[in-house]
Amino acid sequence: MTIEIKVPSVGESVTEGVLSRWICKSGQGIKAGDPVFELETDKASQEIPSPAEGILEIVVPEGEKVLVGAVVGRIAPGKISSVVPAASASAPVVSAQPVLSTASPAARQIAAEQGIDTSKIAGSGRDGRVIKEDVQAAVSSQKAVPASTASTAPANVVVRSSGVRSENRTRMSTLRQRIAERLVSAQHNAAILTTFNEADMSAIMALRAKYKDSFQKKYGVGLGFMGFFVKAVVEAARAFPTVNARIDGTDVITPDYLDVGVAVSTGKGLMVPVLRDADKLSFAQIEKGIVDLAVKARDGKISVADLQGGTFTITNGGVFGSLLSTPIINPPQSGILGMHTIQKRPVAVDDQVVIRPMMYLALSYDHRIIDGREAVGFLVRVKECVENPERLMLEI
Amino acid sequence: MASYDLVVIGGGPGGYVAAIRAAQLGMSVACVEKRATLGGTCLNVGCIPSKALLDSSELFSVIGHQAAKHGIKVPAPQLDLASMLGRKDKVVKELTSGVAFLLKKNKIDVLHGAGKVSGSGQVAVDLASGGTSNLTCKHILLATGSEPINLPFLPFDGKTIVSSTEALTFDKVPDHLILVGAGYIGLELGSVWKRLGSRVTVVEYLPRILAIADAEMATLLHKSLEKQGMVFQLGTKVTGATPEKNGVTLRCEADGKPVNIKGDKVLVCVGRKAYTQGLGLESVGLVPDSRTGQLAVDANYQTQVAGIYAVGDLIAGPMLAHKAEDEGVAFAERLAGQKTHVDHATIPSVIYTWPELSSVGRHEEELKAAGIAYKTGKYAFKANARAKCMDEEDGLVKILADASTDRVLGVHIFGPRASDLIAEAVTIMEFRGSSEDIIRICHAHPTLSEVTREAAMAVHKRAIHA
Numbered sequence: 001m002t003i004e005i006k007v008p009s010v011g012e013s014v015t016e017g018v019l020s021r022w023i024c025k026s027g028q029g030i031k032a033g034d035p036v037f038e039l040e041t042d043k044a045s046q047e048i049p050s051p052a053e054g055i056l057e058i059v060v061p062e063g064e065k066v067l068v069g070a071v072v073g074r075i076a077p078g079k080i081s082s083v084v085p086a087a088s089a090s091a092p093v094v095s096a097q098p099v100l101s102t103a104s105p106a107a108r109q110i111a112a113e114q115g116i117d118t119s120k121i122a123g124s125g126r127d128g129r130v131i132k133e134d135v136q137a138a139v140s141s142q143k144a145v146p147a148s149t150a151s152t153a154p155a156n157v158v159v160r161s162s163g164v165r166s167e168n169r170t171r172m173s174t175l176r177q178r179i180a181e182r183l184v185s186a187q188h189n190a191a192i193l194t195t196f197n198e199a200d201m202s203a204i205m206a207l208r209a210k211y212k213d214s215f216q217k218k219y220g221v222g223l224g225f226m227g228f229f230v231k232a233v234v235e236a237a238r239a240f241p242t243v244n245a246r247i248d249g250t251d252v253i254t255p256d257y258l259d260v261g262v263a264v265s266t267g268k269g270l271m272v273p274v275l276r277d278a279d280k281l282s283f284a285q286i287e288k289g290i291v292d293l294a295v296k297a298r299d300g301k302i303s304v305a306d307l308q309g310g311t312f313t314i315t316n317g318g319v320f321g322s323l324l325s326t327p328i329i330n331p332p333q334s335g336i337l338g339m340h341t342i343q344k345r346p347v348a349v350d351d352q353v354v355i356r357p358m359m360y361l362a363l364s365y366d367h368r369i370i371d372g373r374e375a376v377g378f379l380v381r382v383k384e385c386v387e388n389p390e391r392l393m394l395e396i
Numbered sequence: 397m398a399s400y401d402l403v404v405i406g407g408g409p410g411g412y413v414a415a416i417r418a419a420q421l422g423m424s425v426a427c428v429e430k431r432a433t434l435g436g437t438c439l440n441v442g443c444i445p446s447k448a449l450l451d452s453s454e455l456f457s458v459i460g461h462q463a464a465k466h467g468i469k470v471p472a473p474q475l476d477l478a479s480m481l482g483r484k485d486k487v488v489k490e491l492t493s494g495v496a497f498l499l500k501k502n503k504i505d506v507l508h509g510a511g512k513v514s515g516s517g518q519v520a521v522d523l524a525s526g527g528t529s530n531l532t533c534k535h536i537l538l539a540t541g542s543e544p545i546n547l548p549f550l551p552f553d554g555k556t557i558v559s560s561t562e563a564l565t566f567d568k569v570p571d572h573l574i575l576v577g578a579g580y581i582g583l584e585l586g587s588v589w590k591r592l593g594s595r596v597t598v599v600e601y602l603p604r605i606l607a608i609a610d611a612e613m614a615t616l617l618h619k620s621l622e623k624q625g626m627v628f629q630l631g632t633k634v635t636g637a638t639p640e641k642n643g644v645t646l647r648c649e650a651d652g653k654p655v656n657i658k659g660d661k662v663l664v665c666v667g668r669k670a671y672t673q674g675l676g677l678e679s680v681g682l683v684p685d686s687r688t689g690q691l692a693v694d695a696n697y698q699t700q701v702a703g704i705y706a707v708g709d710l711i712a713g714p715m716l717a718h719k720a721e722d723e724g725v726a727f728a729e730r731l732a733g734q735k736t737h738v739d740h741a742t743i744p745s746v747i748y749t750w751p752e753l754s755s756v757g758r759h760e761e762e763l764k765a766a767g768i769a770y771k772t773g774k775y776a777f778k779a780n781a782r783a784k785c786m787d788e789e790d791g792l793v794k795i796l797a798d799a800s801t802d803r804v805l806g807v808h809i810f811g812p813r814a815s816d817l818i819a820e821a822v823t824i825m826e827f828r829g830s831s832e833d834i835i836r837i838c839h840a841h842p843t844l845s846e847v848t849r850e851a852a853m854a855v856h857k858r859a860i861h862a
Binding site for chain 2: 131
């Protein structure tokens with residue numbers, strides 16, 4: 001039996017409305033209770049559900065004024081097997097809508113200015129909405145937290161619960177913001193290029209194997225790679241002093257000392273404490289100096305003086321497994337040496353294929369004052385000294 | 397013996413709204429009303445008739461005094477009081493019939509007569525049509541409202557010493573109407589008759605009008621009413637009345653000196669008292685407060701006697717129709733297990749003088765007394781475009797915001813349509829909004845609502861149109 005769809009009474013004193021929209025189409029199979037058309041009255045606009053299951057036949061078109069009780073459609077009997085896809089195509093796709101913030105206008109304004117995510121703040125407004133004072137409190141508590149306790153890498157791990165996608169937003173610590181600024185300005189101001197080479201580490205490794213115990217015993221510090229590399233850099237810098245220079249306005253300043261920055265990764269971000277007068281330090285002094293600086297940096301006890309100056313930087317991505325990279329120079333310096341992981345590779349030695357522990361070396365440099373010849377020469381010199389440490393002794 | 401889930405005694409805003417909500421929630425309900433018409437004091441002898449007369453008399457005044465400014469030439473308008481009162485009666489009738497229709501539509505049984513509690517879950521009704529009806533029920537809601545306070549030294553006589561009820565039906569415009577009490581009821585009714593041609597004198601015991609309102613706003617209204625011709629006798633105590641041939645002499649005292657005021661009618665509006673007479677409360681051991689006459693209730697509006705509840709003017713809080721309505725709804729919903737709550741802090745109040753005076757939240761004296769640091773923002777209607785177009789430039793909006801959190805603590809409006817403009821402030825306060833929120837919300841132009849927005853800006857000393 002065909003069932004009529006009539007305009008229902010939606011409120012006292014409402015006698016008519018406008019059939020503003022048909023949600024389903026003529027010929028469409030609909031279920032009882034499915035929203036079938038939208039009725040607009042003086043008071044409200046609402047979706048009217050279908051009174052029965054069957055095939056819809058539209059009688060009154062959209063946009064028509066209708067009286068309460070008027071027949072606007074009919075439902076012909078007919079079972080429909082499942083929810084008709086057409087219904088979902090014409091119905092608004094609600095799930096794709098982004099969830100709008102219920103924070104108050106002022107709260108939203110301040111949050112946007114201060115980079116705060118209101119969904120992460122407890123709200124004291126009606127029904128837990130975030131209001132102005134909640135955001136203000138979040139801003140002041142953020143300012144009260146010193147940079148040393150700001151976000152670390154683990155805090156940014158987003159644990160995903162089933163089906164819920166969310167993001168974690170954390171304010172960058174002042175330190176990280178500064179690091180970010182400097183890196184960007186370095187790339188912006190310098191013409192940075194990277195030249196590569198590789199070094200056979202077997203000589204150094206043989207020396208270490210032979211002398212590490214007595215070195216440790218005598219100096220109380222391990223014999224690592226850094227002593228060799230710093231000394232190699234000293235040698236290379238003697239040969240190619242421009243790599244140790246810096247630009248100041250239209251001048252090039254070339255110091256006659258070498259303060260080597262050693263990049264250290266700490267929980268708070270990258271720091272580059274400086275080994276002063278590295279050209280005058282012994283192996284033990286270099287190793288000890290680096291250990292001291294690294295410990296200070298990781299403990300958050302590094303001072304500003306420790307981080308200032310520096311004429312050249314060495315960075316070691318190898319400890320994290322990096323095979324090859326293009327380091328960014330540390331302004332106002334003009335060069336940075338990148339050390340990488342030592343990997344056994346087949347190489348040609350005396351026309352034989354042999355397995356050697358190889359390390360790729362990268363030298364990023366500021367092409368404004370260092371030309372290719374100098375950069376390549378510098379790196380070749382480093383390679384030579386690293387592959388043949390006796391050259392450091394002989395200063396060849 | 398008819399049996400119900402709920403019997404409501406009193407068909408005013410508290411009672412009939414509670415009955416309808418309860419019926420919507422599936423309860424079987426009966427409503428007992430003493431008057432022949434529903435709607436209580438509000439519809440019959442309160443809010444509605446007074447507003448009808450206020451609007452009519454305001455129109456009379458505007459035509460007489462302001463039409464010329466608009467280039468409309470009319471001779472001095474003539475008053476047909478009978479017609480004006482007739483229109484008022486028609487409005488009342490439409491609304492009371494409307495309530496009757498609503499109760500019928502919600503299948504609520506209405507009994508006209510005096511209802512009283514005759515035992516636990518028992519209500520006896522002395523039917524107006526004769527006989528008695530006994531109802532049993534699970535719950536009884538008392539919603540009998542309030543009545544004007546009758547001063548023992550100046551008792552109502554229904555003719556010369558009258559209450560607001562009679563002041564809505566004077567058969568002619570009094571020559572001199574004396575008001576006792578400068579509260580909102582008195583000032584509203586005084587405004588009506590002033591506009592229709594009476595001389596009006598207001599006698600008030602306190603040194604200021606509208607004791608419960610913000611002092612600055614009350615002063616603005618006071619000055620406006622004086623400009624409209626009302627005479628105020630403040631700080632004056634009334635001691636009695638001596639009947640005269642054509643009226644009465646009101647005997648008063650000011651600064652220890654006797655003051656006599658002669659007039660034809662004295663309208664006593666010194667407040668209202670909860671009405672519990674004949675309700676049979678003693679039969680169940682319910683005793684109203686000796687001073688206020690009100691009943692104490694818990695969060696579910698239940699009195700000390702289980703199964704007996706009360707809302708509206710019968711219980712503490714502002715004696716306002718919308719408060720009674722909200723409580724009626726809350727009572728019914730709580731009975732159905734919901735957790736509805738009426739927040740008294742955000743109930744607005746309105747005085748329908750012209751300009752109107754409305755407010756929500758706290759006023760300056762309250763904040764100072766509570767030691768709360770606050771900021772103030774004010775903006776005058778005089779600077780508002782729409783107000784100028786309407787030729788209604790008197791008044792201002794005052795916003796009080798917490799000095800540290802900027803949360804809106806109170807909004808006070810004296811000006812045209814203040815009764816409607818206050819709704820925005822109530823909403824903001826309900827959402828615990830700040831004055832900055834008001835600023836950041838778009839307000840249509842040109843509207844009076846922009847005054848509220850500029851006042852919010854003034855809190856931060858950055859009004860744009862000032």
